[in-house]
Amino acid sequence: MKITIKEVAQAANVSIATVSRVLNGKNKVKPSTREKILHAIESLNFQPDQNARTMINKTTKTVGMLVPELKNEYWMLLLDVIQKELWEQGYTLIIGSTDHQVEKETAFVKSFVEKRVDGIIYSSSVMESAEEMSGIIQLAKKYDIPMVTLNPSISQANCVFGDHIQGASDATEHLIGLGHRHIAYIGGRSVSTKRELGYRNAFMMNNLVVNEALIQRIPGLPTFEAGYEAAHQLLLSGEPFTAIFCGNDVLAFGTIKALEEHGKSVPGEIAVVGYDDVHSARLLKPALTTVRQPIQEIGRSLVELIMDSSSKNLNQTVPKKIIYRMQLIVRDSCGAGLKKEVKN
Amino acid sequence: MKITIKEVAQAANVSIATVSRVLNGKNKVKPSTREKILHAIESLNFQPDQNARTMINKTTKTVGMLVPELKNEYWMLLLDVIQKELWEQGYTLIIGSTDHQVEKETAFVKSFVEKRVDGIIYSSSVMESAEEMSGIIQLAKKYDIPMVTLNPSISQANCVFGDHIQGASDATEHLIGLGHRHIAYIGGRSVSTKRELGYRNAFMMNNLVVNEALIQRIPGLPTFEAGYEAAHQLLLSGEPFTAIFCGNDVLAFGTIKALEEHGKSVPGEIAVVGYDDVHSARLLKPALTTVRQPIQEIGRSLVELIMDSSSKNLNQTVPKKIIYRMQLIVRDSCGAGLKKEVKN
């Protein structure tokens, strides 16, 4: 039932070598035999076996991508660009989601290696550099598989990432510019610690000191509920504040809900700024002021880096680090519009 | 640099056959040699080449999934379950998004076939059955690749799908039960036509007749903007109505925005019901009444069907069709809570 190059050769009355030649467009083949073969391929609906080819070419035209989770707008958008970009270049994408279980990472990478993917795009489930990671890097290196990561903490690998210190700093600075002095922060280890750092940076740059009591570090995943809970705590603490900067948008949504339940209007009494610019950020009321990541560009860079390092196999060189600027998107939740009105 | 079974055999002082045996756990191997080999594998960090194995086993432990788009909550959620479920079974997932370009479908499926995936999960970019599709089915069949689709219109393939007639009917009926008689519908060919049919079904069941002037069929993709525009048209038409049933949630969000801009309160003056129950449906104000698809179950069924048909290769039998009930989620936008209050 399954058609192989042999059947094609038979049908076209040539040797398999010649069929292979027209398949690969190498070595001139007489136009007439070429036609015959093409016709046989067509009528038999022959699809060459990539696996057999791989054994010789040593290339699978496949790259593997490992992410901590899938059902999240950020990853989905990234996945989308990457898959498209890869397809353009004739590559296909294998995906793996660890669902935040770090233990799964090695298993996934091993399966990528076994499949002999041409490259791996790796984003760890843990934020700080761990042994886990370096083991993974070693494995990939051993099998000469180019790897590019989204974790800047991995020093030995090529990397693409957003400048979250700058992004968070810009967001906080915007709040400061609006006159706020008591600005809370809701984040935690699961949202890049860089964001908290950026928040602190903005205070430093303005010779302000952060009130540690206004920092809420959530223990688990940065969900709507976590944001709700953190804002609730903030309110209960009695510590005064007029603004909250949240490590991500979903956290901000939860925060806003808590605030409203406590009768605090947003942005009237409390200004809120998020991070990521998820789609619904512009839909909710008030529309969320947030920080946008250039996901398209990040995705494209990722693919570009992988392609580069798989062509020249000189991944011996110094790892390339590409960093992207974040963009502050001012909408309603920070009260920027409101203040202006007051001023006028 | 690359380690093969040969190097392992050498290191352990055995033949490659024996290494293969411990790799596959078949045929008893003397514990001591077994240990030696295991040790060699470990220390050399040997990862067997799947491609080579595939040539013999005729199985890639990979399934390909083709979807019309990725950046959309529905697909993301589905992708998530499927990838997880597959991983549990020791399979990996290749994904392809056509981005609604039907022309790309064949190319994707061909690449799946070339990779000799063990199964294909296929959701077409076009709603109605087309020649395109049957070509794809044929191709998969020719190479004995089990295929399961999400398009009920493809008669020759196994299929899993939601009962959108029932879902849409339930939603509409709920509105009717609330006392509404002039219910508009916003949908179009890009959102399953089944939903419009369900809407009509509810009218029929209640001996009501639909006012065709209240049906808005959007031409392109069912986006926020499209919903906004359609609702706008409805308002301009002057045709009276007290409720709108939207073919999906995003459409509903756009609809609500248009309504509010026209000073119509939701659900006070106009009730709105969506479809899909995307995450932000519960976040927006008013919280959207909508219809939920059992995505988890759908995903699981899909994987199950693929696995089944790849083990028994009797895909000669009658295609299996699995249909899932949709669930109405009543929240605020339909005014169900409101009416009750009035009544009491």
Place this chain on the structure above:
DNA sequence: CTGAAAGCGCTAACAG
């Protein structure tokens, strides 16, 4: 231009 033949890395008889 085209065919014969040698593998790619691995598994599966078939003998020892």
Place this chain on the structure above:
DNA sequence: CTGTTAGCGCTTTCAG
């Protein structure tokens, strides 16, 4: 229990 050997489907010298 273990080694030898013949392929899997394809590409690539190496000779015609």
